[in-house]
Amino acid sequence: MRNRLPGLVSRDGERKVRVMRGLELTLRQTALALVGLLFLFALPDIARLSPTIQLSVLHQGVVFGLAAVGLNLLVRHTQLVSFGHAAFFGTGAYTTALLAAKYNVTEFALLLIAGMLLATLMAMLIGYLSLRHTGLYFSLLTLAFGQLLYALVQGQAFFGSSDGLPVRPGPNMRPDIFGLALPPDAYEVLMYYLTVVLVVVSLLVMWRLINSPFGAALDAIGQDRTRAQFIGIPVRRYVWLAFVVSAVYGGMAGALYAMVQQHVRPGPVLYFLRSGDILFMAILGGYQTLLGPLVGGIVLVLLQDMGRDLTNYFDALTGLVLLALVFGFPQGIVGSLKKGGRVRNAASSFKDDPAVIGSWLSSFTESLVTAASRSVQNVKVLVFGVK
Amino acid sequence: MLKAVGGTALAAALAGCSSLIGAGTNQDTSGEVSDVPDEPIQAGLQTFTEGPAAVLGLQSQYGAELAVERINAAGGIAGREIQLDVKHEADAYVENYTQFVSEGKEVTFGPVSSGGHAALAPEVEAQGVVNVSTDGTVTTLYEETVPDPTYSFRFQNYDVMECVSAARETVNRLGAENVNTVAGINPNYAFGKDEWKVYTTALQKLTDVEIVYEGFPDLLADDMSTHITEINNQQPDVTFSSQWGGDVVTMMNQAAANNMFDNTQLVGTVLYSAVNDLSQDIVEQAQAFSGSRNYYWGEPEPSRWSPGQKMLDDARSKWDIIPSGHFMSGYGAVASWATATEKAVNLLGGWPSQEQIAMSLEGHGFFTPAGYHVMSERHQGLSTTYFGEMGWSGDVGAPVLNDINSYSPPDVSPPPGTKSIDWIESW
Numbered sequence: 001m002r003n004r005l006p007g008l009v010s011r012d013g014e015r016k017v018r019v020m021r022g023l024e025l026t027l028r029q030t031a032l033a034l035v036g037l038l039f040l041f042a043l044p045d046i047a048r049l050s051p052t053i054q055l056s057v058l059h060q061g062v063v064f065g066l067a068a069v070g071l072n073l074l075v076r077h078t079q080l081v082s083f084g085h086a087a088f089f090g091t092g093a094y095t096t097a098l099l100a101a102k103y104n105v106t107e108f109a110l111l112l113i114a115g116m117l118l119a120t121l122m123a124m125l126i127g128y129l130s131l132r133h134t135g136l137y138f139s140l141l142t143l144a145f146g147q148l149l150y151a152l153v154q155g156q157a158f159f160g161s162s163d164g165l166p167v168r169p170g171p172n173m174r175p176d177i178f179g180l181a182l183p184p185d186a187y188e189v190l191m192y193y194l195t196v197v198l199v200v201v202s203l204l205v206m207w208r209l210i211n212s213p214f215g216a217a218l219d220a221i222g223q224d225r226t227r228a229q230f231i232g233i234p235v236r237r238y239v240w241l242a243f244v245v246s247a248v249y250g251g252m253a254g255a256l257y258a259m260v261q262q263h264v265r266p267g268p269v270l271y272f273l274r275s276g277d278i279l280f281m282a283i284l285g286g287y288q289t290l291l292g293p294l295v296g297g298i299v300l301v302l303l304q305d306m307g308r309d310l311t312n313y314f315d316a317l318t319g320l321v322l323l324a325l326v327f328g329f330p331q332g333i334v335g336s337l338k339k340g341g342r343v344r345n346a347a348s349s350f351k352d353d354p355a356v357i358g359s360w361l362s363s364f365t366e367s368l369v370t371a372a373s374r375s376v377q378n379v380k381v382l383v384f385g386v387k
Numbered sequence: 388m389l390k391a392v393g394g395t396a397l398a399a400a401l402a403g404c405s406s407l408i409g410a411g412t413n414q415d416t417s418g419e420v421s422d423v424p425d426e427p428i429q430a431g432l433q434t435f436t437e438g439p440a441a442v443l444g445l446q447s448q449y450g451a452e453l454a455v456e457r458i459n460a461a462g463g464i465a466g467r468e469i470q471l472d473v474k475h476e477a478d479a480y481v482e483n484y485t486q487f488v489s490e491g492k493e494v495t496f497g498p499v500s501s502g503g504h505a506a507l508a509p510e511v512e513a514q515g516v517v518n519v520s521t522d523g524t525v526t527t528l529y530e531e532t533v534p535d536p537t538y539s540f541r542f543q544n545y546d547v548m549e550c551v552s553a554a555r556e557t558v559n560r561l562g563a564e565n566v567n568t569v570a571g572i573n574p575n576y577a578f579g580k581d582e583w584k585v586y587t588t589a590l591q592k593l594t595d596v597e598i599v600y601e602g603f604p605d606l607l608a609d610d611m612s613t614h615i616t617e618i619n620n621q622q623p624d625v626t627f628s629s630q631w632g633g634d635v636v637t638m639m640n641q642a643a644a645n646n647m648f649d650n651t652q653l654v655g656t657v658l659y660s661a662v663n664d665l666s667q668d669i670v671e672q673a674q675a676f677s678g679s680r681n682y683y684w685g686e687p688e689p690s691r692w693s694p695g696q697k698m699l700d701d702a703r704s705k706w707d708i709i710p711s712g713h714f715m716s717g718y719g720a721v722a723s724w725a726t727a728t729e730k731a732v733n734l735l736g737g738w739p740s741q742e743q744i745a746m747s748l749e750g751h752g753f754f755t756p757a758g759y760h761v762m763s764e765r766h767q768g769l770s771t772t773y774f775g776e777m778g779w780s781g782d783v784g785a786p787v788l789n790d791i792n793s794y795s796p797p798d799v800s801p802p803p804g805t806k807s808i809d810w811i812e813s814w
Contacts, residue, residue: 051490057482154576162576163502163525166532168509184513261481263506268478305482308475312437 020204022211036291040196044189056260057305058298059192063257065297066199068281069206070249072293075282077210078239079222083139084146085278087126088119088247090270092254094153095119097165097264102158106170108177108194112255119251120244127243131236134225143272150270164265167258175259188260195256199294202249207290209245218242250278280318284325286332295333397729400461401454401722402754403694420465422737427468430455431487432717433476433497434521439607442632443660443713444499447521448473449706450717451496453698458725465732469725476500480507488516494728494744496720499713501525501578504541505532511539517744519724521716524549526581529765530806538745542720542760542768543712544681544800547807549656549772550582550629551799554589556676556774556792557625557654566594570623570651572614572638574630575603582629582656585807590625592814599623604634611638615645628655635661643669652676658777659683662709662786667779670786675777679788680712681719681770682757686791694756709785715757719770723762726753761796765803769796 009018016024025033039046040062047055071085092115099105099114130141153159168174172181177190209215220228221235229235258264268274277300285296303321307314329336329343336343349356394402432451435444451471459468472492474483480503487495495511495518498504504523511518512533520541525532533539557566569590573579583601590596599621602614615638618626626647630638635658642648658677689696698718702710724744731739731747739747751762760770775788801810 051486054482054486054489056485157580160577161580162578163505166505166509173509173513261506262509263481265478265502265506305479308477308479312475314475314477 020208023204023207037200040199041193044192052306052309053302054305055188055192057301059188059195059260060257061298061301062192062195062199062294063253063260063297064278064281064301065285065294066195066202066256067250067253068278068285068293068297069202069290070246070253071278072282072287072290073206073210073218073242073246073249075279075287077215077218077222078242080134080239080243081139081279082142082243082246083272083275083279084126084142084144085246085250086270086272086274087142087146087149088123088250089254089257089274089278090146090149090153090266091119091122092116092251092256093258093264093269094159094165094254095251096255096258097167098159100167100169100175100258101160101165104169106172106176107179108175108191108259111167111175111259112252115255115258116248116251119247119254123244123247123251124240127240127247131239131243143275146270146272146275150266150272153266153270159266160264162266164263167262167264174262191256191260195260198252198256202252203290203294206249210290214238214241280322284321284332286335286338288331289334289338292332292334299333395729395733396461397458397464398726398753400457401726403697403756420732420736423465423467423732424738425467427470428464428494429472429490429492430469430721431472431474431483431490431492431495431497432521433474433480433483433487433495434499434717436473436475439633440499442664443522443711444476445706446660446708446711446713447497447499447717449702449708450710450714450719451521451721452717453701453705454718454721454725458721464725464729465738469721471721476503478503480504481510484510484516484518485514488514492516493741494519494724496717496724497521498523499716501546502576504528508533508536508539512537514538515741517724517741517748519720519748521720522713525578526585526807529767536766538741540723540745540748540762540766540768542723542762543716544770544772544796545767546578546581546656547585547801547811548769548794548796548799549678549680550585551589551811552678552772552774552794553586553627553654553656553676554593555794555799556678557590557627557652558593559792560676560776561624561652563594566590566596566624568599568621568623569596569625569627570598570600570602570618570621571627572602572604572611572618572630573628574634575605579603579629583627585811586627586629586656588808588811589814590627592811596625604638607633609637611641612645615642615647618647619645619650622650624652626651626653628653629657630655631657631660633661633664636664639665639669639673639675643672648673648675657712659786659788660711660713662711665786670777670779673777676774677777677788678712679773679775680715681760681768681772682710682712682715682755683773683775683788683791684710685787686773686775686793692756694754698756709783715755719755719757719760719768722755723748723751723753723760723768727751727762763803767800769800771795772799 006018009016017030018024043058044055047053067089074080074082095115095118096111126145130138154162174187217233217238281296281300282293284300286292307317331341335341434447435441455469455471476498480498484495484507499522501523504520515538517538522543524543524545526546571583573583600617604611653673653675656678658675659679684699702708727748728744731743748762749764763769772794773791775791777786778789780787801807
C-alpha cells in the first residue's frame, strides 16, 4: 500500500522525507528547510538583538517576497515579464484600507480575503486585456494599467489621494485577529507569525502548482507558444490563469502589507517603481528557483532600509547590487547557492584544491587587463579612426 | 547683550537671549531635582535630507540643530545634554519612528511631509514616545485622523492658518471689490488640493470672487506653461499657489518668461520657501505676496529685535542660508519640547515620564526668536503668521518680504472644537 501520510520513505535506496504528495526532500534538504523555517520563526527575537534591525522592516521584506514569489510564476514559467505587478499588490492593500477606513471592517481574515478577492478580479480584467500581447507589448500594457490605477487612487479623495488611508479600524485602532483585540506589541508579533504561516502554505501551493501538469504546460508555453498551441495546450486560458494566480499572491501580500503598516499610500504600493522592485526581488533572489524571490524580498527591503542609515545615496546602493548581480551572479542569491550554482561550484573546487584561488586571481587580473587594453583600442579607433 | 528676566537659563537661551538676569542663583528650580538620569537625552529627527524636498528638509534640520546647540550651551535640561540623530524620512515615516523608539530615543521630531505625518501620528499614539512634528501641516490631522491625541504634537502652524491668512492678505492688499476672479496653480497632491480648497472657500466668504481656472501640475513638473498660458488667457485678478521649493522656481521663471505677472497678482502661502533659489529679476517682476508660515527673519526688524538678528547671523554663518519658516519648524519643535520638559522636571523634582511630558506640553507657552508660541490643548502649535510682498534686497542678496502683515492665531484658525472648513463656512 502506498504511504499517503507525511513521513520517512525510501526511494532508490535513498531515505527521503515526504512532505506531501509529490514533494519529497532529501535529508539535507529537510534540514535546510527546517533551519529556514526556524529562522523565519525566530526573526522577531533576532530583531530584538539590535535596534538597527526592525521586525516591521523584516516583515515587509517577507510580504514583498511573497508578491515576488507570485510574479515569479509568470516570469519563470511563461517567460512573461510584468511591469505592473504593483497593481495587484496595491489593489489588495487598498481594498483592505478602504474596508477598514470607510466601512470599519475589523476582522483580519475578512480584510485579507477581501484583498485577495479584489486583486483576483482586477487580474482577471487586466490579464484579459493585456495577455492578447506578448513580449514588450505585454510588459508595456501591464505598466500602463498599473499607472492608471496609481493615477486613479492619487486623484480621488475617496482613496485618500496622496495622503492615503489609515488601516486602524475599531476602538482598538487596529484589526482584530480572529476576534481578538490585541495590544500593539502582540499584534505585531502575531501578525508576523500569521504571515509566515501564510507564506509557507503559499510556497507549498506554488510548489504543487509548478510541479503539476498545469505547471509543465506553462513551461511549454514559455518555451514556444506556437508549439504549445499545436500540441493542444489552451495557451490563452492557461496564461490567463497563471496571471490570475500570480496576482492572488500579490493581493495577499498587499493586504498583509496594509495590516502591517496600518497606513496605505499610493507611492509605496502602486507606483511603477514598486513593480520594478518586486521584479528585482525575484531576480535578486534567483528567479529560476521557488524560494529565491522570497529571499530577494527580504534582502532588498533590508538593504533599502539599512542603506538609508549608511549613506544619503542609498538608491545608488541598490544600483550597485543590481550591477554586481548582473555581472557576477546572474542566477541570483538562491540560484548561486544551489547545486551547480556559481558559489557552490567555486566552494567545491576550493575544497578540492585551495590553490584555485591563485588561478581565480590570475583570471581576474587577466580579464581586467584585457578590458583595459580593449578600451584603449576603442579610444584609439574613436580618435584616430580605423587604419 | 540681551538679558532675559524670569524664566530659566534654558528658556532664555531658546528665546535667543544671551543670559538670564540673576542667573546662577537657580531661583526657578523650586523643588529639589533628584532622580535625573546621568546620560544625555537621545533625540531623533526625521526630515528630508536629500532630494528635491531637502530645500525644506535641510532648513528644518539646521533649525533643530541650532536649538539643540543652544540647549546644550545653556547646560542642557536639568543637566542633561541632547544628542540629536537625524534620519532621512524617505518614504519610511513609521519605520523611522519605530527605529528611533527601539534605539531608546526619548523624543522624536519631524516629519516634513503631510502624508507621512498622517501615517505616523496614530503610530505615535500606539507606541507612546512623544513626537513633536516640525511640519506635516495637514489640516485634518487633529480634526479627523487622530482627534484625541496624547503623545503626538505639531509645532508649525497648520494649513488652514496660512490659507486663511492668504485670503485675508489678498483682500487687505487689493480690496474686496477688486477681487472678482481667481485662478490656482497648486501641486497635484493632497496638500495642494487642501490649500486650494481652504483658500477659495475663505476668499469666497470675503469677496464675490469667481474661480476661473484651477491647474494641478505634478510635484517637480518641469513644464507649467499650459497653466501659465491659461492664466494669461483668463487674466484673473488673483492667482493662488501653494507651490513650494523648486516648484516655485520653475513656476515663477516660466511665468516671468510668458509675462504672466502683467496679467495677474500672484499670492502664495509658501513661495518664500524658495528664498535661497530665486533670482532678482524674477522676484522684481512678480511682486508676489507670500506667506512665511510662523517665522520671518525680518520681522520684527532685526535691528530692534536682537534674538532675530542673532538667529539670522547664526544661520548665515553656519550654513550660508537665509532661514525660512521651515528653519523655525525645526527650531520650534525642539524648543517646545525642551521648555515643556524642563517645566515638568521642576514641577516633579525628577525626570518626567512620556505622559507627564505630554501633559506639560499641552497649553505650554514659550519664546523663540520668532516670538511667542502656544502649544494648544488640541496639540496644535499656534503662532503668528507672516505675509508680505516679495522684493529683492541688495544688502541681503536675496528675496525679502516687504510691508509685512501679521495675523494672530484667533484671526486665522477655528475656535477649539470646531472643524476648520465648518468654521470658514460659518462666516
